[in-house]
Amino acid sequence: MSEPQEQLTPAAERILEAASDLFYWHGIRAVGMEAIAKAAGVTKKTIFDRFGSKDTLIVEYLRRRDRRWRRRMLEVLDQVSEEHPEHKLLATFDALSAWVRDENPRGCAFINAYSEIGDREHPAMDVITGQKQWLIGLLRELADAAGARDPEALTSKLMVLHEGITVMNSIQLSADPIGAGRDAAVTVIRAELPDASAF
Amino acid sequence: MSEPQEQLTPAAERILEAASDLFYWHGIRAVGMEAIAKAAGVTKKTIFDRFGSKDTLIVEYLRRRDRRWRRRMLEVLDQVSEEHPEHKLLATFDALSAWVRDENPRGCAFINAYSEIGDREHPAMDVITGQKQWLIGLLRELADAAGARDPEALTSKLMVLHEGITVMNSIQLSADPIGAGRDAAVTVIRAELPDASAF
DNA sequence: CTAAAAGTATACTGACCGGTGAGGTTACTT
DNA sequence: AAGTAACCTCACCGGTCAGTATACTTTTAG
The missing domain is CATH 1.10.10.60 (Homeodomain-like)
Structure with a gap:
């Protein structure tokens, strides 16, 4: 298939x-x-x-990058015990740190492409939204598993942090956006869990 | 001059x-x-x-947009009492909300330009970094005035949230990135202030 | 009133863009 | 021996881009 x-x-x-x-x-x-x-x-x-065509080449470029990103993310998450979904939630930021440091210094390729491609009917659009939807889905599952008070809200907050880290890292104007973003994630996750003992 | x-x-x-x-x-x-x-x-x-030239037109476009953004931001901040810098810190997110809702649905013009302009010597680069530096400076002053434990870290965290909100709002894949981002800002600011009574 | 500044219309230049056509070489199958 | 996939060379196409040239008209300010 x-x-x-x-x-x-x-x-x-x-x-x-x-x-x-x-x-x-x-x-x-x-x-x-x-x-x-x-x-x-x-x-x-x-x-x-x-x-x-150039358009198909663009699509393949994004597809391959998405595949690599997902693989990297899952590899990091696999090292965290299934019994601590809140640790997995935080681990997504460790995966992001490594990714952004090694392979993403110029911002998110998908967001960049999104802003460059005016046409919303472009075949690359599905790859772009697919990449974001995948992370949203992943965070949402982990937020549910962690027993967050409002899993959807937590997901949105963490997505905002993910994207913000990527952008701020790319412009290199802030001291340590990766560390700061991760710290903010800790605070946000902790505030959203009923069990305050996490971390 | x-x-x-x-x-x-x-x-x-x-x-x-x-x-x-x-x-x-x-x-x-x-x-x-x-x-x-x-x-x-x-x-x-x-x-x-x-x-x-087109390049100068691009520069003027960004300059004017920057001017309008700063004006709007300061107007909102002016409505908050000088005696509550932590409220001003949060109010930057109210200004961002309005801005992003009315005039910024396609993401940050400066970040978009940054990713589109390959050449780091382009005259628009100064405008772009200037816009970000201004907000960083503003947040930093407010963080200092609010007596944050680590003003630089707080500034970085809030910048990450600002940029993340803008991006997530532009792709329209998350329920309420503006609200979620603001909520996250409340949590982050509160955690960074020694005086827990804020808000 | 008048002269400069600001605007109109149209045609052009030269570079570059994505994409194609015709044909030739190599290497591996069948 | 024939076929085929994967390259190569290289000239070429129509179209678009930023920017210019020429010549004429309108607006505006001293």
């Missing part, structure tokens, strides 16, 4: 890798196909033979 | 107004000069006669 792991040809792999790098660092519209071809050591023809 | 209120010609006024609208809603790179001319009921020549 679903595409399992679309094996890419060597050239296609290089193309997607180069495009991802350029798109993320310079913006989607700022990067031309010629530049991608050059960076990938490939001709423009090959790009269009493999991906068909 | 400084340009006080650069009186614009009627056409220039319409140009800047039209450009601001288009830039904000469709993105800077997505909007061409021809489209701006059409929307302003003006010829392209007039645009270049008045503004010289």
Whole structure:
């Protein structure tokens, strides 16, 4: 039913890798196909033979990034005991810290793409909202499991913190947005749990 | 010394107004000069006669928006007594709520521009960082005045919330990011003040 | 009243954009 | 031996972009 792991040809792999790098660092519209071809050591023809259009290449870029982000997040959460969902809730911020530090210094690729793509009918829109919805769903489940007083409100608050951390980290104007955001998350989670003993 | 209120010609006024609208809603790179001319009921020549280049027009767009944002923020803060800096701290979120609701539904214009402009030498960069620095400075002063235990940390936390609210509001995937963010701010501010009686 | 400033209309330049067409080479299957 | 997928070269297309040129008209302020 679903595409399992679309094996890419060597050239296609290089193309997607180069495009991802350029798109993320310079913006989607700022990067031309010629530049991608050059960076990938490939001709423009090959790009269009493999991906068909710039729009599909954009979609693949976001899809792959989303996959990597989810994997990283789940890896971190797996190291936290199932018996402490409130610790998992906080651990999402540890995953975010690592992600933002290593691979996300220029802000959220999905939010950036969202603001760059004017057209709400663009095929990338589903990937973008999908990425956010996934995290919302994840936080919501953990908030429920942790027995939060108002799981939906807690989810919204933590989402605000997640996105705020990503943005503030990217502009590098605040001392330690990652640490500050995580500290705020601790305070917020603790305030939302009836059992004050957490952490 | 400084340009006080650069009186614009009627056409220039319409140009800047039209450009601001288009830039904000469709993105800077997505909007061409021809489209701006059409929307302003003006010829392209007039645009270049008045503004010289697209880059300067972008800078003016951001400058004007920054001015309006600061004015709105200060108006709200002025209605809060000087004797309660912690209430002013919270009031920045009321100002943000109104701003985000009426004039900022597509995310922060400055962050959007930041992600769209690849070139870190672009003249708009100063306006962008200036806008953020201003809010950081404002929050920092209020945090000091409120006697926060760690004013710098509190500033960072509140900045994270400000930016997170703006982003989450723009993607419209979370129930009430404005309310949730404000609630989180209350919790965070209270936790940072030695005097627990606040609010 | 008059001259400068501000505006109109239209046509243009040169660079770049996403995307295509025609054809050739290599390497692995069948 | 034939077929095929995955590349390559390179010239080319229509379209759009920021910005300019020329020439004429309107607004405005001393």
